[in-house]
Amino acid sequence: MNIPDFVAIDFELFTPEYTSACAIGIVRVINRNITQKFYSLINPIPDNREFNNSVVHGITADMLVDAPTFKELFPVLRDFIGDLPIVCHQRSTDINIFDRCMEYYGLSGIDTNNNFCTYSLTEKSLSDCCKQFNIEQGCHHDALDDATACAKVFIAIQGSVIAETFKGGLKAVFASRSDRKYERATLDQLSDDKVENKATPFFHASVVITGTFNAYPNRNDLGKLIQSLGADINTAISGKTTIVVVGQGAGPAKIKKIEDLRAKGNDIRIIYEPELIEILGK
Numbered sequence: 001m002n003i004p005d006f007v008a009i010d011f012e013l014f015t016p017e018y019t020s021a022c023a024i025g026i027v028r029v030i031n032r033n034i035t036q037k038f039y040s041l042i043n044p045i046p047d048n049r050e051f052n053n054s055v056v057h058g059i060t061a062d063m064l065v066d067a068p069t070f071k072e073l074f075p076v077l078r079d080f081i082g083d084l085p086i087v088c089h090q091r092s093t094d095i096n097i098f099d100r101c102m103e104y105y106g107l108s109g110i111d112t113n114n115n116f117c118t119y120s121l122t123e124k125s126l127s128d129c130c131k132q133f134n135i136e137q138g139c140h141h142d143a144l145d146d147a148t149a150c151a152k153v154f155i156a157i158q159g160s161v162i163a164e165t166f167k168g169g170l171k172a173v174f175a176s177r178s179d180r181k182y183e184r185a186t187l188d189q190l191s192d193d194k195v196e197n198k199a200t201p202f203f204h205a206s207v208v209i210t211g212t213f214n215a216y217p218n219r220n221d222l223g224k225l226i227q228s229l230g231a232d233i234n235t236a237i238s239g240k241t242t243i244v245v246v247g248q249g250a251g252p253a254k255i256k257k258i259e260d261l262r263a264k265g266n267d268i269r270i271i272y273e274p275e276l277i278e279i280l281g282k
Contacts (some may be wrong), residue, residue: 008151015049025144028149039144041067057141071105091117195230203230211247
């Protein structure tokens, strides 16, 4: 087996219903290196179950009130997964959840049939697989930790050394909220004479930053870097937006706004973290 590029996924359910997905973790692997991760809570599709799984994963109904629905998240998931095969530890669960939620909302564009199951390949629990390959599992029933462990197991099954360039998890998602605020001065565009490097896409661009970034964990610090290149930093996407810098957990409402404006003819460029690092590195 030679599958160097793939995404590993894991869902958490709020109730026993497969349509009640309340969290998703996705890990992108390129050339057997973990390069990118995505985590989001999900406002689950309502059902009439009285029992919920909060005691298992710690996700409560209050935490999900402001979470995006699966439908709202779907454009982000579709872009993140692309044409890559999907790897999970229990395809009978995770792929079924994916299919049921897509069916409920009438969504398409992700090929869930292109999948691999680490349980089918090993016939062992995820915990036992991690022990076998000396992999740190993290917090079981944290969707991102479980997806990460699954990705590492699939890499190890192929006899490869595991490499990782991203660290995060459920706790990091909540901790990152305090790092997403701007200082007022960051939102003021610099005059041209104060911009030393005018040869980047950010010069005279109207820029919105959404999501979190491994290389730039503090939103204001990143905003100041991009501001120093002559950008006008904004907090909301509008008709004047020309660049959106997209990180992990990007707001689905902002992604939808980009799609709507592009459909109207607005030329909005999306820059993901690898390209961002390359631009700022220069």
